[in-house]
Amino acid sequence: MAEAAVSYVAERLIDLLQKKIVFLKNVRQGVEGMQDELVRMKCFLKDADMKQEEDEAATIRNWVSEIRAVAYHAEDDAVGLEKHVSSVVSILLKEDNRLRVASIVGMGGVGKTTLAKEVYNQTQIRDKFDTRAWLYVSQDHKPMKIIKELILQLANPEEDKVKIVDTMDKLSEASLDKMLQRRLKDTCHLIVLDDTWTTEACDLIVRSFPDNDKSSRLLLTSRRKEVALHADPHATPYKLEELSEEESWELFLKKVFAEDRECPQDLVDVGKEILEKCDGLPLAITVIGGLLAGKKKQRSEWQRVQRGLSSYL
Structure with a gap:
C-alpha cells in the first residue's frame, strides 16, 4: 500500500x-x-x-491550515498591525496562573489569523511559553482529528511520529484526551485555535486542555463574539477592526507597486474607487492588489478590473 x-x-x-x-x-x-x-x-x-472521505478531508484541512498560515505571515497583512500585536501580547502575558482563553474577533478577511501568527512568533511569547502549537478548527471541525494533530505537534523531535500516529488511531476519544493532558500537564503552553465558529467546538476542544496552574493560554480566533465569550466569560475579546483609508491605501501600494510604492497620477482615482469596494479588509485588498500587480499599468486595464470587481472578490 x-x-x-x-x-x-x-x-x-x-x-x-x-x-x-x-x-x-x-x-x-x-x-x-x-x-x-x-x-x-x-x-x-x-x-x-x-x-475514508472524512479522514482525508481532515488531513487536507491541516495542510491548508499550514499553507494559509505561511501565506498570511507575509509582509502584506503587516500594515498597521504593530499596535494590535502589542495589545494581544500584553493580554497573553497578563499575570494569572490559571488557564485562560484570549480571543481575537472580527469579520472574515480582516486579518485575525495574520495577527495571531504575528503574536505567536513574538520573542516575548517564545520566551514565556515552553510549548506552543497551532490548530486550524474551521466550520466542519472534527475534535478527535484536531486533538491528534495537536499531540503530533507536541511530540519531541526524537520521538517516532509514525508510531505515535499508529497508537492514536487505536485510541478512544477519552484516551486521546488523557494522552494530550499527560503531554501538557507540566508545561506552560500556548495553543492557538484558529477560525473557531461555534460554541460547541469550544466545549468539545477546550475541555481537553488541563488547567495545570502554569499560566497556560489558549488563543482563539473567531468571526463570532459570542464564541469568544463562551470560551472564557471573564476575558474581553480583542476586536480587530478593518483598515483605515490610509492603511488600506498603503497596503494597496505595497501589493501593486512593490518596488517604488507609488501610483501613477492617472490611476489614483480608479485605484481608490477599487479600494472602496474592499471595505478595509486586508484579504480583499491583497487579492485585488495581487491581481493588478500582474496587469499593465494602464487606465483601461484597471477599469476592466473595476467592472468585474464583484467576481474577483
Whole structure:
C-alpha cells in the first residue's frame, strides 16, 4: 500500500540523512522538518488507501491550515498591525496562573489569523511559553482529528511520529484526551485555535486542555463574539477592526507597486474607487492588489478590473 511505502521511505531517509550529515551545524531541524512532512504524507496516503472521505478531508484541512498560515505571515497583512500585536501580547502575558482563553474577533478577511501568527512568533511569547502549537478548527471541525494533530505537534523531535500516529488511531476519544493532558500537564503552553465558529467546538476542544496552574493560554480566533465569550466569560475579546483609508491605501501600494510604492497620477482615482469596494479588509485588498500587480499599468486595464470587481472578490 502507499502508506507502507511512504513509511519505509521515511524511516530509511531519516536514518540516511542523520548518519551522513550529523556533523553539519543546524541541520537537525531541517531533518526533523522533513520527517514531519513525511509523517503527514503517510497520514494522507493512509486515508486515501482506506477511502475514508472524512479522514482525508481532515488531513487536507491541516495542510491548508499550514499553507494559509505561511501565506498570511507575509509582509502584506503587516500594515498597521504593530499596535494590535502589542495589545494581544500584553493580554497573553497578563499575570494569572490559571488557564485562560484570549480571543481575537472580527469579520472574515480582516486579518485575525495574520495577527495571531504575528503574536505567536513574538520573542516575548517564545520566551514565556515552553510549548506552543497551532490548530486550524474551521466550520466542519472534527475534535478527535484536531486533538491528534495537536499531540503530533507536541511530540519531541526524537520521538517516532509514525508510531505515535499508529497508537492514536487505536485510541478512544477519552484516551486521546488523557494522552494530550499527560503531554501538557507540566508545561506552560500556548495553543492557538484558529477560525473557531461555534460554541460547541469550544466545549468539545477546550475541555481537553488541563488547567495545570502554569499560566497556560489558549488563543482563539473567531468571526463570532459570542464564541469568544463562551470560551472564557471573564476575558474581553480583542476586536480587530478593518483598515483605515490610509492603511488600506498603503497596503494597496505595497501589493501593486512593490518596488517604488507609488501610483501613477492617472490611476489614483480608479485605484481608490477599487479600494472602496474592499471595505478595509486586508484579504480583499491583497487579492485585488495581487491581481493588478500582474496587469499593465494602464487606465483601461484597471477599469476592466473595476467592472468585474464583484467576481474577483
